[in-house]
Amino acid sequence: MEYYRSEGSFYNRNYQLTQMRLSSQKRLQQ
Numbered sequence: 001m002e003y004y005r006s007e008g009s010f011y012n013r014n015y016q017l018t019q020m021r022l023s024s025q026k027r028l029q030q
Helices: 002-029
Strands: none
């Protein structure tokens, strides 16, 4: 149970970082 919960938070953190990176790139392009 703990393993799956930590895996989920890892992927969630990774997803949030990717979204921030993409949004910052879009802002630079405009």
